């Protein structure tokens with residue numbers, strides 16, 4: 001197996017103009033072995049010299065006999081973007097940091113490996129409408145067009161009542177658009193058979209905490225700051241959780257979760273096997289709903305709790321081992337009594 005892989009690699013490598021001459025001579029194998037110390041640019045990865053990835057929680061060192069085998073390990077792992085290899089130590093360091101954010105150092109005996117297709121196969125999306133110029137057919141109250149792209153789910157654009165009202169945004173240049181998301185107004189009312197129940201969102205800027213904090217910018221409050229571009233983020237751990245204190249007991253009618261809107265496909269899919277829990281104290285939490293998932297980036301998930309709805313705390317908990325991160329959690333409770 002190893003022999004046949006080696007032959008294949010030699011054949012590919014010999015396609016490069018600078019070694020083509022040697023491929024047809026008896027010194028071919030010798031030439032290739034020497035050439036491994038030069039930079040490699042193949043169809044699937046490229047290398048550069050004297051570079052080692054820092055060892056972090058996102059790296060794994062494995063025994064490996066060649067830089068090609070090391071590249072093969074990285075290519076077989078959908079989360080691996082870069083790797084580094086030491087021939088002297090026969091060590092392959094695989095890095096699975098998000099968005100190729102691995103830090104490196106200069107070290108002579110190590111070589112750096114980067115896969116070519118990483119961005120293509122994971123499709124990193126970015127949101128391109130934020131704070132871009134927008135206009136609409138008319139303006140009601142303070143509902144300007146810019147309110148639909150200000151990143152704040154508590155504001156909204158609003159036209160007058162008219163025939164075919166419209167809103168449009170100028171992204172500034174031509175993009176390849178993959179997805180468009182629309183968030184409806186979050187205040188308002190729901191109708192039942194007998195009456196209309198006014199709901200209000202009660203989690204905004206309320207005290208929140210989580211099982212661990214991945215980095216300073218990813219605290220628990222980021223899930224209730226009204227900004228869809230910020231998110232809370234725990235470490236990878238067994239059953240990571242996030243909990244918000246609404247300040248008093250509310251009759252909860254609906255819980256909405258906005259998944260992160262940027263990152264890799266894998267990032268979005270971390271939101272899975274999620275318990276949505278509510279309770280009157282930390283020790284009396286009951287499961288309101290369970291989400292199997294996996295979610296996609298930017299998914300907007302809605303849950304209702306049925307008969308269990310009076311609560312002060314709302315908690316999200318993954319049942320497995322992973323990072324927990326969400327952009328926003330909205331909790332809608334009864335505003336006025338139903339007469």
Ligand SMILES: [Ca+2]
Pocket residue numbers: 222223224225226227228229230231232327328
């Ligand atoms: Ca947020």
